[in-house]
Amino acid sequence: MNKIYYLSNCNTCTRIINELNLPKGFQLQDIKTEPITKSQIEEMRALTDxxxxxxxxxxxxxxxxxxxxxxxxxxxxxxxxLEHYTFLKRPVVLFNNQIFIGNSKKTVEAAKLAIHE
Structure with missing residues (x-):
């Protein structure tokens, strides 16, 4: 599943999502209005250390x-x-069993490359 966990009221998240120029089929989940579930955090954990x-x-x-x-x-x-959305490093991009965490320039560039290969 191709998905982004983000905050809709975060300018950085919005800028990155626009910068990624997402293809159709990406799901966006605003973690403030739709909190992360235990299975979602476990899915993210399976893709990182x-x-x-x-x-x-x-x-x-x-x-x-x-x-x-x-x-x-x-x-x-x-x-x-799980207790509070503010503790998730944002945005989290899941794409083809890869995970990109946070808003560093390096991470955003890596996500862009993976999505548009």
Whole structure:
């Protein structure tokens, strides 16, 4: 399944989605209005090394809850992402069993190349 997990009110996500020039058949899921399910996060995890890769340490709640001072386990990362959408590093692009996480220039370029090969 070709899918993007994003926030519709995030300018960076919107810019990246426009930049990717998506072909038909892509599903878009606004994680604020349609929260991520356990099976969805497990599907993402299967395509990457860890839940930590999917976790945003830039989230305001990360600092507010004092998580940066705690040693978080893989299960902790998973639960925090499921608990609040802000903890997912965005956007997450799933394309042909590949995953592209976040908004770094390198990641966006890699996603673009994969989608338009």
């Amino acid at each position: 860890s839940y930590e890769n999917l976790f945003s340490k830039r989230a305001r709640l990360y600092k507010k809850l004092g998580l940066k001072d705690k040693a978080l386990s893989e299960e902790d990362y998973k639960n925090y992402i």
